[in-house]
Amino acid sequence: MKWKDKKEICLLSSIHGVETVNLQKRGETILKPKLVHEYNDTMGGVDRVDQHLADYTLPRKRGKKYYKKIFFHLFDLALWNSFVLYSKTGGAETALEYRMDIVKLIMEKYHHSEFCSATGRPSVIPTPPRLTGRHFPEYIPGTEKKNNPTRRCAMCARVRDGRGKKIRRESRYYCPEIALLLARY
Numbered sequence: 001m002k003w004k005d006k007k008e009i010c011l012l013s014s015i016h017g018v019e020t021v022n023l024q025k026r027g028e029t030i031l032k033p034k035l036v037h038e039y040n041d042t043m044g045g046v047d048r049v050d051q052h053l054a055d056y057t058l059p060r061k062r063g064k065k066y067y068k069k070i071f072f073h074l075f076d077l078a079l080w081n082s083f084v085l086y087s088k089t090g091g092a093e094t095a096l097e098y099r100m101d102i103v104k105l106i107m108e109k110y111h112h113s114e115f116c117s118a119t120g121r122p123s124v125i126p127t128p129p130r131l132t133g134r135h136f137p138e139y140i141p142g143t144e145k146k147n148n149p150t151r152r153c154a155m156c157a158r159v160r161d162g163r164g165k166k167i168r169r170e171s172r173y174y175c176p177e178i179a180l181l182l183a184r185y
Contacts, residue, residue: 003036011035053080056099104136137173148172 001011001018016035023030023037053076083091083098093101140149150170159167 001033001035003033005036009036011039049077049080052095053077056095107136135175135177137175139172140174 001013001016003009003011013035016033016038019034020031021034021037023032057072057076079099079102080095082102083095086093086098091098140151143149150172151174153169153171161167
């Protein structure tokens with residue numbers, strides 16, 4: 001069925017016919033298909049899910065294969081549905097905390113050093129600790145004076161700008177494994 005209100009929309013239904021409903025809007029009687037009326041009445045939940053997914057969905061590059069877009073969208077939906085079930089069973093974490101925990105679990109389970117094969121000659125210079133191991137950035141814990149403290153990023157402090165001055169960049173994250181502060185770009 002094709003319907004035009006503000007713009008044209010196409011709807012397909014296996015349970016609705018072509019019956020119409022009379023509705024009152026601003027003192028005017030409007031004739032609207034029953035399918036459109038039921039869609040508008042029940043669509044609020046889907047809009048809310050889309051709204052929640054937009055908060056945490058990663059921006060993806062244009063031109064990616066369609067099946068990857070579908071996969072990541074379905075993954076986001078599954079993650080949101082699992083969070084809703086977790087919340088209904090008494091979970092106390094926020095959606096972001098829940099999502100971060102899932103990401104950490106996936107990384108711990110599937111991140112293996114055998115996937116990173118070394119090619120070429122071995123380096124003469126030892127690899128810095130920030131490039132080895134498994135690092136999971138965490139928020140800098142709050143104090144009595146500051147709820148969200150920031151510190152100078154140890155990596156950015158080494159870099160100099162065009163005039164030879166050190167770059168100052170504050171970060172709310174650090175790696176407890178090596179105690180270096182990380183700047184989030």
